Amino acid sequence: MYLGIDTSTSYLCLGLWSETHEARLELEMGRDHSKRIIVELEQFLQLHQVNKKDLKGICVGLGPGSYTGLRVGVAVAKGLARGLGIALTGKPSLEALAFRMLSNSETALVTLDARRGQLYFSLYQKEKGQLRQQEPIAKATKADLLERYSGIKLFEAGLPDAVYLAKEANNGSQELEPIYL
Numbered sequence: 321m322y323l324g325i326d327t328s329t330s331y332l333c334l335g336l337w338s339e340t341h342e343a344r345l346e347l348e349m350g351r352d353h354s355k356r357i358i359v360e361l362e363q364f365l366q367l368h369q370v371n372k373k374d375l376k377g378i379c380v381g382l383g384p385g386s387y388t389g390l391r392v393g394v395a396v397a398k399g400l401a402r403g404l405g406i407a408l409t410g411k412p413s414l415e416a417l418a419f420r421m422l423s424n425s426e427t428a429l430v431t432l433d434a435r436r437g438q439l440y441f442s443l444y445q446k447e448k449g450q451l452r453q454q455e456p457i458a459k460a461t462k463a464d465l466l467e468r469y470s471g472i473k474l475f476e477a478g479l480p481d482a483v484y485l486a487k488e489a490n491n492g493s494q495e496l497e498p499i500y501l
Contacts, residue, residue, distance in 0.1 A: 321370050323378045323400075324485025325361075327353045327393030328385025328413035329432060334364050335482030337490075342483050343368050353392040361396070377406050377489035381413035381480050383499040384440040384457060385432060390498040398496070410496045411488050416480035418444035418451055427454070428473040434459050441465060443472070457499060 324335035332353060334345040345364045349356060365372060380397035383390045394410070401408035418430040426446055431439040439462055443455035465474060 321374045321376060322486040322489040323375050324380075324416075324482035324487075324489065325378065325393050325397050326381030326413050326416060326480040326482050326485060327357065327389040328381050328383045328480065329389070330386075331479050332357060332360055333381070333416075333480050333482040333485075334361060335484070335486040336364075336368055336370060337483050337486035341368070342486070344481075344483050346479055346482075349389075351386075351388070353389050357392060357396055372400070372404060375400075375404060375406055377401075377409070379409045379411055379485040379487075379489035380496070381416055381482075381485060382410040382497065383413050384434070384459075385413055385499075387500060390500070394496065394498055407489065408496065409489055409491075410498075411485055412442070412457060412499060413480045414440065414442045414457055415444070415451060415453065416482070416484045417475070417478050418442070418446070419484040420481035421475040421478050422446035422451070424448060426473070428475055429465060429469055430475050430478075431462075431465070433477070437461055439465065439476070443469070 326333040336343045431441045442457045
């Protein structure tokens with residue numbers, strides 16, 4: 321069983337994945353990730369009859385997103401992985417969002433709110449269930465994106481897919497460096 325955690329948005333996104341089971345939890349947290357993540361994670365695991373010792377790996381969303389939210393998610397993932405002696409990896413939250421939003425054979429801009437009229441964005445293509453990032457993660461206004469990427473679909477205001485992150489916990493490691501733009 322693998323665990324995915326994302327706290328880059330105002331939501332707490334948790335996911336479990338194994339060859340025979342997947343589950344997700346998405347709760348609006350506002351700015352209360354630090355107050356509720358441990359309790360919600362414990363209840364989520366209990367609901368799905370998963371003992372922490374059954375976990376084989378964890379993948380955490382690295383943002384971009386809320387500075388405090390990212391630090392909370394990464395800290396919980398690190399503590400849990402170290403305590404259990406299991407693998408820990410990270411993936412961009414925009415990638416987890418792109419996996420959820422894009423259909424096969426689709427290319428689109430995927431965005432998250434960066435506040436002050438800005439969006440975090442990247443361009444992704446999904447083929448045969450696999451994602452390929454075509455532009456590095458950056459920040460711009462929506463007007464700039466619509467002008468620069470005229471004719472390309474733009475996804476806004478989605479939630480990262482924590483089940484995708486959980487699946488990725490089984491696919492090697494990536495440096496655990498949150499994306500602060």
